[in-house]
Amino acid sequence: MTIISLAGVTKTFDSGYTALRDVNLDVAPERFVALVGPSGCGKSTTLSLISGLDRPTSGTISVRGSAVGGITEGVGFLFQRDALLPWKTVRDNVLLPLQLRGVGGEEARSRVAEWIGRVGLRGFEQSFPYQLSGGMRKRVALAQTLVYNPEILLMDEPFAALDVQTRNLMEAELLTLWQGSRKTVIFVTHDLEEAIALADEVVVMTAGPGRVKARYDVTLPRPRDIEQVRFDPRFTELYSRMWNDLRDEVLESYARANAAG
Amino acid sequence: MRERTQPANRWLVLAMQVALIVGSLLAWEFGVRAGKIDPFFFSAPSQIGVTIGGWWQHGYILRDVAVTMEETVFGLLLGGGIGIVLAILLASNRWLGAIFVPFLVLFNSIPRVTLVPLFILWFGFTLWSKVVSAVVLVVFVVFFATYDGIKDVDPTLVANVRVMGAKRLDVMRHVLIPSALTWIFSSLRSAVGFSLIGAVVAEYFGAQAGVGYRIQYSEAQLNTSGVFGGLFILMVLVFIINLFLQRLQRRLLVWKPVDP
Ligand SMILES: Nc1ncnc2c1ncn2[C@@H]1O[C@H](COP(=O)(O)OP(=O)(O)OP(=O)(O)O)[C@@H](O)[C@H]1O
Numbered sequence: 001m002t003i004i005s006l007a008g009v010t011k012t013f014d015s016g017y018t019a020l021r022d023v024n025l026d027v028a029p030e031r032f033v034a035l036v037g038p039s040g041c042g043k044s045t046t047l048s049l050i051s052g053l054d055r056p057t058s059g060t061i062s063v064r065g066s067a068v069g070g071i072t073e074g075v076g077f078l079f080q081r082d083a084l085l086p087w088k089t090v091r092d093n094v095l096l097p098l099q100l101r102g103v104g105g106e107e108a109r110s111r112v113a114e115w116i117g118r119v120g121l122r123g124f125e126q127s128f129p130y131q132l133s134g135g136m137r138k139r140v141a142l143a144q145t146l147v148y149n150p151e152i153l154l155m156d157e158p159f160a161a162l163d164v165q166t167r168n169l170m171e172a173e174l175l176t177l178w179q180g181s182r183k184t185v186i187f188v189t190h191d192l193e194e195a196i197a198l199a200d201e202v203v204v205m206t207a208g209p210g211r212v213k214a215r216y217d218v219t220l221p222r223p224r225d226i227e228q229v230r231f232d233p234r235f236t237e238l239y240s241r242m243w244n245d246l247r248d249e250v251l252e253s254y255a256r257a258n259a260a261g
Numbered sequence: 262m263r264e265r266t267q268p269a270n271r272w273l274v275l276a277m278q279v280a281l282i283v284g285s286l287l288a289w290e291f292g293v294r295a296g297k298i299d300p301f302f303f304s305a306p307s308q309i310g311v312t313i314g315g316w317w318q319h320g321y322i323l324r325d326v327a328v329t330m331e332e333t334v335f336g337l338l339l340g341g342g343i344g345i346v347l348a349i350l351l352a353s354n355r356w357l358g359a360i361f362v363p364f365l366v367l368f369n370s371i372p373r374v375t376l377v378p379l380f381i382l383w384f385g386f387t388l389w390s391k392v393v394s395a396v397v398l399v400v401f402v403v404f405f406a407t408y409d410g411i412k413d414v415d416p417t418l419v420a421n422v423r424v425m426g427a428k429r430l431d432v433m434r435h436v437l438i439p440s441a442l443t444w445i446f447s448s449l450r451s452a453v454g455f456s457l458i459g460a461v462v463a464e465y466f467g468a469q470a471g472v473g474y475r476i477q478y479s480e481a482q483l484n485t486s487g488v489f490g491g492l493f494i495l496m497v498l499v500f501i502i503n504l505f506l507q508r509l510q511r512r513l514l515v516w517k518p519v520d521p
Pocket residue numbers: 013014015017018019037038039040041042043044045046080208
């Protein structure tokens with residue numbers, strides 16, 4: 001069973017730079033997959049291609065068995081950068097995807113209220129994004145993405161800019177939400193610990209042009225306690241194996257950056 | 262670390278500004294009385310006051326202001342409307358933008374005041390010659406503000422709403438236009454200023470009423486008090502309009518952090 005499949009995907013930008021070369025990746029439904037790799041290896045590009053925002057130069061991407069043409073249906077995308085509409089209140093930001101899908105009236109209102117509550121922002125419905133902290137904005141973005149119940153969730157370093165405490169809280173919240181709904185998640189991160197703590201499977205990418213270097217199953221039992229799981233011996237064992245792979249790529253990526261700069 | 266500068270006390274600033282105005286007017290007045298300033302060329306505040314008072318008694322002022330405001334508002338609405346629609350069209354289609362924007366830049370470099378006599382020739386001494394004179398100034402201000410506003414939009418915002426299911430029109434409505442609105446509002450004050458300039462200049466070239474007409478008429482009579490009186494009325498008008506626009510801007514852009 002696969003829900004997302006990349007076969008021989010290469011992406012060369014107009015600038016002539018090849019960000020991805022011959023990427024092959026199959027994702028089973030309802031899996032939580034973490035994507036790690038050195039900076040600039042093409043993780044964000046991979047998500048763009050899956051969402052249908054961008055097209056591969058060659059190779060095919062299929063979602064639910066059909067090749068991606070326009071924007072992929074049923075996808076939620078949490079961007080690396082802030083993407084809330086600054087001129088809409090928290091409430092209107094969360095309402096927007098429903099509005100775009102023609103969901104209105106009482107149903108829309110109750111779903112928006114429910115999600116604002118779930119991400120812990122009750123009382124901030126009428127605030128504008130500039131009035132919120134970075135962590136609160138991320139939570140609004142999460143509510144905005146989950147309110148329309150997409151089957152596939154693409155998350156691009158969603159918690160990278162947060163402090164450690166907020167980050168742990170958000171990771172735990174994410175796991176709870178995911179366990180309740182069982183979506184397919186592709187979660188991009190720089191942070192191996194975060195990847196192992198959250199995911200069923202970790203995909204390590206090579207320095208750019210990105211390819212899949214290795215895949216690891218994370219068999220730690222669920223539900224997991226984000227804080228405690230890091231002390232599990234299986235966690236440390238996985239960590240050191242993955243770090244061996246990743247370190248080579250990070251060093252490679254630095255060496256190239258230095259040679260170029 | 263630099264110290265945070267306290268904003269200047271509003272009332273103190275206002276008091277100093279009033280003092281400055283009163284001081285200059287007094288200096289002007291006494292300069293004339295002492296024979297140092299020739300009132301034929303420079304008039305005097307008291308004479309300007311008398312002239313304005315006379316206009317008021319004849320009912321000229323309200324009529325002139327009403328006429329000029331009518332032209333200004335029409336010019337603003339028409340020019341603003343054309344500018345916004347044009348900008349949306351040219352910003353949302355690569356081809357149209359590439360072809361037409363250079364022409365707009367070119368037209369914008371024409372000194373439009375020189376066209377005013379032409380408009381009077383085409384439209385006569387009517388409302389329309391004034392409105393068109395205003396429009397050719399306003400269109401460009403609003404066009405470039407809107408166009409830049411749409412082009413400047415953060416691509417991540419567009420990507421975000423597209424993934425959520427937005428079609429072209431939805432992107433326009435929820436992202437591009439609100440983003441452009443900030444720029445449109447910040448161009449509003451200069452747009453109003455330009456509209457007024459267009460209207461007044463056209464009145465100056467040929468009209469039966471309006472503040473520009475009043476200035477031109479006084480000039481023809483070598484009545485410097487009348488010229489200054491007309492300018493004074495224009496100043497007050499712009500001041501009131503700006504106060505109003507400031508309020509409006511603040512209300513429409515509630516989602517923006519207030520400037521420190
Ligand atoms: N529109 C573009 N045009 C040209 N090059 C691009 C474009 N977008 C990305 N790139 C290049 O492609 C490579 C991969 O970019 P991408 O954003 O996918 O990296 P990433 O793995 O997400 O990095 P990070 O972890 O730093 O976010 C980078 O070298 C980047 O410079």
